Amino acid sequence: MIFLYVVLGILALLAVWIIAVFNRLIALRNRTDEAWSDIDVQLKRRHDLIPNLLETVKGYAAHEKEVFAQVTAARSAAMTAKSPEDLAAAENQLTGALKTLFAVAESYPDLKASQNFLRLQDELSDTENKIQAARRFYNGNVRDFNIRIEQFPSNVIANTMNFKKREFFEIENGEEREVPDVKF
């Protein structure tokens, strides 16, 4: 009889522990998803700025069609990418294209002096900073979630309940473009 109670007690404790671990995993997963949506918000803002930027540059440098096509293509690729890995690749592509665009803009003094252009450039670099910030928050959450999934003993539950590890989101910092060339 006592033996039965002991077994029942152990089973009850086990059940409580499983529920606790499961709830923790759910909380971490939801937090990670929420962090991902923060990145989405910032990326969307970046994508929304680009058409305006292109229009402004076109006003001063209409014949640089190649660069415009490159940026437009990179933008639509970035807007359709889904998984963090694809999206990161597409965003890096876009960052590269924008670098070319700003390099081209260097040779048009009127464009560089245009208020509208300066404002858009400022907005864009602000958005890129925010993407970096959101990315760090997301990666922090992914790290916590993945640690839970891999660590013993919670990994047993994570595997049986089919929790999948999340991918980190790694993109280049567009800010590198901002470093000015100092010449004397």
Next chain:
Amino acid sequence: MYNQITSNKRKSVVLMAVFIAIILALGWVFGRYTGYGYGAVVFAAIISVIMSLVSYYSGDAVALSASGAKGPLKKEDNPYIYRMVENLAITSGLPMPKVYVINDDAPNAFATGRDPQHASVALTTGIINQLENEELEGVIAHELSHVKNYDIRFLTMVVVLVGIISVLSQWFFRGSLFGGGRRRDSEGGNAGGILAIVGILLIVLSPIIAELIKLAISRKREFLADADGALLTRYPEGLARALEKISAYSAPMKSANAGTAHLFISNPFGKKVAGLFSTHPPVEERIKILRGMA
């Protein structure tokens, strides 16, 4: 981290309970001593509940106006500061707090509010002007860690509740001086004497209790917020240098106030009153720990 949040929420409730108990006890002693009887207890009960609610819902407004903070800052007013706070809020996964500016040359900062959705960060003009980019980021990250850990809820409630206790004990002290004599004449005896002793004990103890509460709450919190802040910026050296600059500035803040001192990142009274009852751990120690992280 999440334990710290639970602990802060629990402490806020305990603080409220202790506050109500102290006010009730003061009311009871006051009632017996002056002849108002249970009326004073009922009055104390009503006052203490109302004040607890005020401290929860408008403690931040009290703290902000007591320190002369202007705002909230709009993006156009100072995009540099606004964006810095915005980006760090995104990094820490917090909603954007309201930003206030205190017109004061002494470099200092604090955060207040009841939860991350109702949080404010206040910066002096001195700290904005004197610190470099990454130093100021370190300071703001430190303040946002207070927001995230719910330190702000507890500390803001302390501003109001402990403030009220010290004001009341002063009133009570006067009441016992002027109202007490009359009662002793008519009744005399032991009861009056015991009550007088309890009354005096309460008067003497309540400011000390208030000081001890502030003391117990602040030191560990500052270390934790330093560590969390450094994790946020990934650059502990920034906050370490900021603390060096802040502590090198010795003049006190214009609006320095004993009731709100424990909210600030560094003691607003300047260096001279450090010691036993200081609410902040020594800056040298904080800098040493931060340098050890890098």
